[in-house]
Amino acid sequence: MPGKQYQFRSESIFSFFEKNKDVCITYDPEDIPLLLPKRAADSHKGDYGKILMITGSKGMAGAAYLSAKAAYAVGAGLVQIYTAEENRTVLQELLPEAIISCYNETAGKPDDKELEKLIQWADVICIGCGLGTSVFASRLLKKTMEILRENGSEEEKLRSCPCIIDADGLNLLSMDMEQLQGVPNVILTPHMKEMSRLINKEIPQIAERRFSVVKEFTEQYQVVCALKDSRTVVMKEGHHPFLNLAGNSAMAKAGSGDVLAGMISGLAAQKTDIFDAVSAGVYFHACGGDEARKKKGSYSVLARDLIDGIGQCLKNAEERL
Secondary structure, eight states, rough: OOSOOOSSSSHHHHHHHHOTTTTBOOOGGGHHHHHHHHOOOOOOOGOOOEEEEOOOTOHHHHHHHHHHHHHHHTOEEEEEEEEEEGGGHHHHHTTTTTTEEEOGGGGGSHHHHHHHHHHOOSEEEEEEEESSHHHHHHHHHHHHHHHHHHHHHHHHHTOOOEEEEOOOHHHHHTTTTGGGOOOOEEEEOOOOHHHHHHHTOOOOHHTTTHHHHHHHHHHHHHHEEBSSTHHHHHHHHSSOOOEEEOOOGGGTTTTHHHHHHHHHHHHHHTOOOOOHHHHHHHHHHHHHHHHHHHHHHHTSSOOHHHHHHHHHHHHHHHOOO
């Protein structure tokens, strides 16, 4: 049974749920308090996870900012952004709470030792938001996958480290799907076009049978996949599919996906089961969009407004605990 948050009023419902693995789960606002990671009164930032975000190529500081801020908004303890040197100043000004580490793309290839050190530091990795599809970005993704796959004495720690691949990371991955082999705890968050690249199928083919397409994909590559659409579906082999029924068209704006990737990272960093982190992240993100539309209408919502909306949702839920 996926996650600890599920409770059943009778044994017959539990039995039906267990026997019918294709039955979808979904959430409503009453579930949010049950989905929130617990926070102890005597805790510190290390208790809520360290996230490494390999995000933001030159001129794409916004993607790095939105994903990192969203991770903090759902309770992550510490976020380090590994980004292009050109983004340092703007990110330090926009999000002083984050650690900023930088690479120099003109060097031609990533500093492997620096990257390995950063990955060893992290509890969760998020790669791809605004990363670009340059040769340098491709090498960053490839080396990250290699380090997570093969790391000697740090193997046990790294093998438990979830890795969220989003946006440009997915486009780079689609050029070499073999990179997924042997890397555990990978979360992919494609929209329809990105999914079409990953599996080499046209969007209408995917839309016609999306549940079976995602099921086959997650079984083949042993990943958690959130196929983003107006009704996002989340799947992992052995788990009931999650179907999101919240959200609205105001969320169809640049940066919305970066916010989702950050939220999933933030929840995963708080020791949440990765399937539950993705499902809850998708739902919180959608609820944040619904809150944002209440305040700004269907046309004027920006991605940053989703983060404010998420904050309001979680505050409301905390008050009901």
